[in-house]
Amino acid sequence: MKKRFFSLLLAASLLGGLTGCAGNQGETTAAQGTDSTQTVTEAAKENQSAETAKAGAEPCTLTFLSWYPQEKFQPILDAFEKEYPEVKVEFQYAAPVADYLEKMQVLTSTGEIPDVFYIAAENKSEMIKNGYCADITGTEAVSRLVEVNKNTYEENGKVYGFAPTTWVGGYFYNKDLFQKLGLEAPATWDEFLTVCEALKADGTRPIIERGEWFWDSFLGPFMNDYLAGDLNYHQEVIEGTKTFADGWGPYIEKWYQDLILPGYIDEDLVSVSSQEFFSEFATGNAAMLAGHAGHLKEVQKLDPEFEIGFFPMPGTGTDIKVVYGAVDCAMAISSETKYQEQAELFLNFIARDDIVQLYQDMNGYVIGMNGVESDVDPILKDVAGLYSDGKINVYIPQGNWDTYGTGLQQQLIAGSQQLLLKEIDCNTFIQEMQDKLKELKDE
Known part of the structure; x- marks a missing residue:
């Protein structure tokens, strides 16, 4: 198999480094930023004018x-x-x-x-x-x-x-509710769990997720504690030099023990639709929503006055090196x-x-185009700025699985739902991911 560097999507960086789902394994390419001080070159302007002036298209x-x-x-x-x-x-x-x-x-x-x-x-x-x-x-x-x-x-x-464009995401939270309960946006995984416990004790659903996407709540520790130090991990899994157990294994177990067993993410999430996903958060029934700018827009449509905060999915430490997101x-x-x-x-x-x-x-x-300023929602301004300045990477697993993405994504959804419903254990979840990869490679 041709070696491909499918591990992470690196934002702008003058120091070089990771270039997302492109480039040969081991290659590093400096990604250009989207600094708002940049201006479109005269050549680009001329090209745009020429394109606009093109007449008589068939x-x-x-x-x-x-x-x-x-x-x-x-x-x-x-x-x-x-x-x-x-x-x-x-x-x-x-x-x-x-x-x-x-x-x-x-x-x-x-x-x-x-x-x-x-x-x-x-x-x-x-x-x-x-x-x-x-x-x-x-x-x-x-x-x-x-x-x-x-x-x-x-x-x-x-x-x-x-x-x-590129999306960056994490957790949106109900600022009024957090203030009422004396909570602050968590900076570490332990602080995140403390927030979840306080919300549950208050009778509020801590986290709202969609039925096919709630697995993303395991990503914070995995991204920042493991993946940031092993950028080639997914490619190594595809090539067979590492397994899902090597990287995902401990973090799926941590997710199960820390979020699923205490009920911070509940079994009803399996059937949550997109509309319920937005309305549960906008109406205050759920305190946190895992998502990105597109989801934020939908919530704001339901309640334009809703006071919303944001924090990236945390790891066990305070350093955020990788956030939930993708080109x-x-x-x-x-x-x-x-x-x-x-x-x-x-x-x-x-x-x-x-x-x-x-x-x-x-x-x-x-916006990921030279010379064009991004007008992002102020709620996301800080994390978007970190991305544009090349200080953080973005990650979703399905962008790193080569031609096996669709099949592995389907297995991820099915397995995570079974895990949430306690129909399988963590070892079975991981083994079924590995078995699905083998099945897809053998086809």
Whole structure:
């Protein structure tokens, strides 16, 4: 197997280091930052002007399967239609994550892949290595990305996805409730457990998570205590030099003992929908919500006056080296499209300064493009600044599993639900992850 460096997504750093899901194992590449003091170069401005001035694109209708719903994407669609009325966009939507991945699997199996679509951490390697994505390395859109956003969707020196934003996450908390109970945002795992106990004693659900994602509450100690010192861990698991037991094992056990057994995360989480996820937090029934800027926006829609705080998922110490997050899903062009030029035009349009700001307004994430300032929610300003300054890394496991991402993600969801329901023990959970990897590699 070709050695790939799939372990972490490193933010801007002048000292070099990790470059996320790209680059050969052992390679380090300096990632460029998104410093708000940067300005777009004159060359970039000229390129943007030339792109804007391009007239007479061949009329066509691009099919587009979006990760984001139409009401969020509509300002971008309207702007594109106004400037390029000859290129229509037929918008389709499938909700992330599971529904979107299932939709893409159906489309690839039937040969009906849209002209433009999204690839994500869970399926990027499969989509790229199976030849579904066109090489967009030479596009203006890709040329404007900072290195980490560019490299995340790179394979063998070619870029196959345009991801202009990065999300950073952790725990959002109810500031009024914390103040009422005399609690402060925890800086360590032990402090986090103390907060959970106080909330439970108050009769408040400590943490709200979704049924497919509550496993992320084990990540704080794993990321900061183990992964920060072994950046190649997941690649070593894929290659067989390490196992899930070596890295995940002790932290899954810690998660089970510290959060599941005391009931700080409860069995009812297995069935929590996205809507309940937001409403439980917004109405005060749950004190903390694990999520990112997109989730924050949804909560604020329900209660614009809600006082919300934020803290990263903590490790056992006070140093935060890695936070829950990832370079966002990327727009890709079908390798079979008849409208390559128009599809590239669409991506280049989104990469313009004014339009990428609309894109960032849509999801609230950190912009990963040279010379473009990120207007993130003040609640996330500190952690976003640490990322942009290259002081922290971001991590989600499913972005590190090569072509086995979808299968391992499904096993992670199923196993964590069984563990929460106490149908299996931690050793079985870990062994089933290892067995699933072997099964996928043997296919």
